[in-house]
Amino acid sequence: MNKIDVNPVIVKESLGDKLSKEKHVWDEYLEAKRDKPERQVLAVGLGHRFHEGPWLFHDLSFRLEPGEIVGICGPSGSGKSTLLSLIAGFEDPTSGSVQRFGINRICWVFQNPHGMPRRTAIDHVTQPLLGQGMNRVQAESQALAIMEDFHLIDVCARDFKELSGGEAQRLMLARAVASRPDLLLVDEPTAQLDQLTAADVDRTLAGIAQADCIVAVATHDPNTRSACTRVIDLARHRNTEKQ
Amino acid sequence: MKVDSILSEAWRDISSGTNRTILWLLTFLFVAIGTLGLDLSTIFALQSQAKTWVTSGAAINLVQSEGKINPTSCMSLSRTTISGAHKQTSTSQSKIPVGKGPISASGALQTGPSIILTAMPSSPLDSFNVTPSLASVLQLTASVESKTGVWISSQLAQTLHVRPGDTLETDHGPMSIAAVFSWQQDGRDQRIAYAILNPSASQEPFDECWATIVPSNAKASELLTATAISTPGTLNPLQIKQINNSLGRTFNGWEQYQKRASKYITIVLPFAALLIGFISVRIRRIEIADDLHCGISRSNLWAINALEALSWSLPAVLFSSAALFLMVRTVRNQSDAMQLCSVELPALLAALVLSQVGIVMALVSIKADHLFRYFKERR
Numbered sequence: 001m002n003k004i005d006v007n008p009v010i011v012k013e014s015l016g017d018k019l020s021k022e023k024h025v026w027d028e029y030l031e032a033k034r035d036k037p038e039r040q041v042l043a044v045g046l047g048h049r050f051h052e053g054p055w056l057f058h059d060l061s062f063r064l065e066p067g068e069i070v071g072i073c074g075p076s077g078s079g080k081s082t083l084l085s086l087i088a089g090f091e092d093p094t095s096g097s098v099q100r101f102g103i104n105r106i107c108w109v110f111q112n113p114h115g116m117p118r119r120t121a122i123d124h125v126t127q128p129l130l131g132q133g134m135n136r137v138q139a140e141s142q143a144l145a146i147m148e149d150f151h152l153i154d155v156c157a158r159d160f161k162e163l164s165g166g167e168a169q170r171l172m173l174a175r176a177v178a179s180r181p182d183l184l185l186v187d188e189p190t191a192q193l194d195q196l197t198a199a200d201v202d203r204t205l206a207g208i209a210q211a212d213c214i215v216a217v218a219t220h221d222p223n224t225r226s227a228c229t230r231v232i233d234l235a236r237h238r239n240t241e242k243q
Numbered sequence: 244m245k246v247d248s249i250l251s252e253a254w255r256d257i258s259s260g261t262n263r264t265i266l267w268l269l270t271f272l273f274v275a276i277g278t279l280g281l282d283l284s285t286i287f288a289l290q291s292q293a294k295t296w297v298t299s300g301a302a303i304n305l306v307q308s309e310g311k312i313n314p315t316s317c318m319s320l321s322r323t324t325i326s327g328a329h330k331q332t333s334t335s336q337s338k339i340p341v342g343k344g345p346i347s348a349s350g351a352l353q354t355g356p357s358i359i360l361t362a363m364p365s366s367p368l369d370s371f372n373v374t375p376s377l378a379s380v381l382q383l384t385a386s387v388e389s390k391t392g393v394w395i396s397s398q399l400a401q402t403l404h405v406r407p408g409d410t411l412e413t414d415h416g417p418m419s420i421a422a423v424f425s426w427q428q429d430g431r432d433q434r435i436a437y438a439i440l441n442p443s444a445s446q447e448p449f450d451e452c453w454a455t456i457v458p459s460n461a462k463a464s465e466l467l468t469a470t471a472i473s474t475p476g477t478l479n480p481l482q483i484k485q486i487n488n489s490l491g492r493t494f495n496g497w498e499q500y501q502k503r504a505s506k507y508i509t510i511v512l513p514f515a516a517l518l519i520g521f522i523s524v525r526i527r528r529i530e531i532a533d534d535l536h537c538g539i540s541r542s543n544l545w546a547i548n549a550l551e552a553l554s555w556s557l558p559a560v561l562f563s564s565a566a567l568f569l570m571v572r573t574v575r576n577q578s579d580a581m582q583l584c585s586v587e588l589p590a591l592l593a594a595l596v597l598s599q600v601g602i603v604m605a606l607v608s609i610k611a612d613h614l615f616r617y618f619k620e621r622r
Contacts (some may be wrong), residue, residue: 081615090615106611107536110618114529118259130248131539139248159259179537 016149039102039182040065041087041214046096048082056082058095058235064214069205071228072218078234080218082179084108087216100183103214107181111188115160121171122156128179143178150174150204170204177208184208184233185216190224200237202227244543253550255484256460262551263526267519270358271559272504274515276566279587283567285505286583287575293496300431301494303380305453306365306467312351314445316470317452318376323466330456337568345460350377351449361412362403369438372445380453381424385426392421395581398428400436411439430489448472453470453486459493501620509590514601516556520601522532530619535611556598560591 009153041061047058056079064070064087072080085091086098088106098119115124129139147156150170155163163171169189176184184220198221205227208215219225244252256262296302306312323344355370375388383394393411400406400423411418418439426436452470456463468481486494524531534544567587571580 055385085615087616088612090612103536105536108533108614114533114618114621116256116259116261116530118261119255123255127252127534128537129538130244130252131534131543133245134248135245136248136251175537181536181550 015175025179030088030145037099039214040181041103042099042101043087044097046083046086046093046098048079048086048091048094055066055094060096060232060234062232063084064216066212068229069208069215069227071216071225071231072216072234073231074220074234076220078220080220080234081187083232083234084187084216084218085161088183088185103182105179105181105183107176108175108182109172109180109184109186110171111191113163113165113172115163115168115171115175117161118159120156121152121160121163121167123192124160124171125178127226128175133156135169143174146174146178147171148176149207151200154239165193166200169193169197173201173204181213184213184215186215188218188220190219190221199223237241244539244546248552249543249546250460251505253547253554256547256551257554258575259314262548264551267523268555268559268562271516271555271564271594271598272562275559275563275591276570278511278515279563279567279590280570282503282505282509282573282587283583284501285469286500286586288356289499289503290397291497292494292499293457296490296494296496297455297488298382298425298473299427299429300486301488302455302457302459303453304456304464305451305484305486306471306481307451307484308471308481309354309450310448311472312449312452312470313472314351314374314447314449317349317351317449317454318374320452320454320466320470321379321560322345322483324506333392344472345456346466347457348376348379349452350374350380351445351454352377352451353445353447355439355441355450356415358418360403361414365459369434370401371435371438371440372443372449373440375442375444377440377453378442380455382424383422383424387422388442390421392419392610394422394424395420396436396438398426399437410459428517429487456516458495458497468590487597498528509587512590513593513597517597517601517604520532520552520556520598521605522601523552524602524605525608528539528605529614529621532533532607532611532614532617533611535609536614541606545606549599552602556595560595564588 022124042063046056046060049055049075058162059217060083062070071082082091086093087100088108089098089100092129097162103237117204125146126136126139127144129142130136135141144153147153150173152170152174155167160168160171169192173186173189176186186205190201193201202221202223209229215226217228219228225231257264267547323346351374353372355372357367358366358370373394378387378394379385383521387394392407395403395405400420403411403422405411407420407423409420411420418441421442424434428436452467454467467483471481535541564584565589568580568584570584571577577583584621590602
């Protein structure tokens with residue numbers, strides 16, 4: 001396997017050539033990682049309820065691996081966000097277990113985009129890359145390449161507060177992707193959006209499958225569900241009484 | 244992160260208003276000027292009390308023993324040092340020269356003959372022979388001591404419509420007025436208010452020894468009794484009196500300064516800075532928890548937030564110092580403004596340090612695993 005240089009030398013060139021080169025670097029990085037599914041999330045007999053309330057779900061078993069987009073679907077209140085937090089390890093399940101292998105970095109994209117209002121869109125995507133040790137020039141170049149995938153090039157210089165709901169949501173996805181997480185959790189990405197904007201996000205969602213990243217999307221939106229490669233339906237694991 | 248990335252991230256947060264620099268700076272300024280200004284006001288009040296103590300004559304102690312006060316001993320009291328006594332440190336409030344000990348001036352008085360003014364034959368005036376050093380006690384300038392002539396109070400000068408340099412025609416011959424001293428009717432001994440003071444270099448025993456003692460010092464007061472010429476076989480303890488006892492027997496400005504309650508109010512500022520530092524980071528906990536999830540290390544976040552905290556804390560300390568200095572210098576016209584403001588410097592420096600401690604405490608309290616909880620709380 002060729003060694004991937006993720007910090008290419010940037011020379012003066014047109015924006016199109018620059019984006020093309022960075023995208024090529026990004027794609028090479030993904031290609032190199034595709035054959036190493038060393039990480040996974042394994043849930044066995046998972047069940048959860050709050051205090052002595054009814055069970056949200058129970059007897060839930062699944063495995064999550066990189067390269068797929070797993071939809072966690074169910075009606076409102078079925079525990080989709082809760083399941084995401086159990087997968088992330090932010091909360092402990094009432095019954096069963098969740099084991100994470102090879103998971104060091106978890107990114108969570110909420111249904112309400114929560115960016116920094118007065119910072120620009122590109123700053124949001126550049127930040128994780130700066131955290132990986134790149135200098136600003138390199139980081140911004142790679143950020144632009146990622147933002148192109150999420151159709152955000154036209155708004156890269158705008159402040160976060162000036163973005164539309166759909167743009168802000170796509171930006172949060174781009175930021176998460178730039179972070180190169182091991183586990184990416186997306187919580188109701190289209191819940192606050194109108195149909196047209198939601199469709200735009202759904203199209204973007206289809207492209208975030210990462211070779212080295214596990215992606216789980218909680219949604220009750222049938223269109224978002226369709227963008228997923230696999231679905232865990234919580235409605236099938238929900239009863240008022242645990243059996 | 245590279246160092247220049249940390250610097251640029253901090254700058255972008257500051258310049259974009261993300262870290263609310265102006266808000267925290269103004270909050271700090273408000274607390275600083277409020278608390279430290281209050282403390283300075285207390286110090287001003289103490290200074291005013293000290294000035295009043297001196298100018299009212301309350302600081303002038305005296306002993307009386309007719310014909311038994313050694314004028315040389317009396318005059319030398321102002322050169323006496325006493326262990327443990329605090330010396331007067333500020334000369335800006337009065338004309339009293341700084342002595343080595345608490346006795347800053349001393350002089351002797353002797354009752355003289357009545358003097359009849361040609362212009363007022365029916366109202367004879369008292370007169371006193373005084374040692375030239377009494378000029379300092381009466382807050383006359385040192386140059387008066389070398390002038391020939393008598394001293395009268397401002398009240399008498401006003402009554403007679405005379406001023407320094409004029410001549411009084413008396414039954415004892417013409418008397419040139421060398422100086423006019425201020426002697427208010429504020430509860431002080433009025434014997435010399437309408438009297439003529441005649442400087443005299445006589446070494447014969449006088450009747451009274453006066454000494455200005457600032458701050459109040461019992462040992463110094465007792466020294467006055469040592470100016471009396473002792474007569475074997477007589478037991479007549481001298482009583483130490485005050486020229487003006489309407490303001491109380493003693494005044495110890497230094498002790499009151501040390502014990503002032505407003506000193507403790509200044510502690511509010513450093514803790515307010517800690518709180519501001521803590522809140523300034525804690526309110527961005529979603530952003531910071533997300534940064535941690537995105538792979539930005541805690542040390543990088545600390546460096547960025549420390550720089551951002553400096554953007555409001557350092558200017559706030561500088562502006563507070565400048566504002567307090569201007570307040571003292573302009574409003575109160577204090578020539579020792581720098582010395583006064585330096586009293587508040589420890590609180591300002593402590594605030595600068597504690598603001599950073601607040602930053603660290605807030606960062607430690609923010610957990611990446613709590614991002615979901617922070618988001619739910621926000622909803």
